[in-house]
Amino acid sequence: MLERARESARVEGAANASFTQGDAQSHPFAPDTFDVAIGPTVRLGASGRARTPLWAVRLAGSVRPTGFARQW
Numbered sequence: 001m002l003e004r005a006r007e008s009a010r011v012e013g014a015a016n017a018s019f020t021q022g023d024a025q026s027h028p029f030a031p032d033t034f035d036v037a038i039g040p041t042v043r044l045g046a047s048g049r050a051r052t053p054l055w056a057v058r059l060a061g062s063v064r065p066t067g068f069a070r071q072w
Helices: 002-012 054-061
Strands: 034-039 063-071
Touching: 034 054, 054 063
Parallel strands: 034 063
Antiparallel strands: none
């Protein structure tokens, strides 16, 4: 997926784009690091209610105020 994104950025001439893969569950990203962050969709817990996992909190905190976080 990252190679595909890198190739798309290259074809589009987005020289300022970079892509990082990391485990947000175990690695806290620095605040205000990214313009865009993409992570997996939050699943429902055993109680049937959505719970915000630690990785989602860390990922959201790593996005600049002018950026956005998405789930896939």
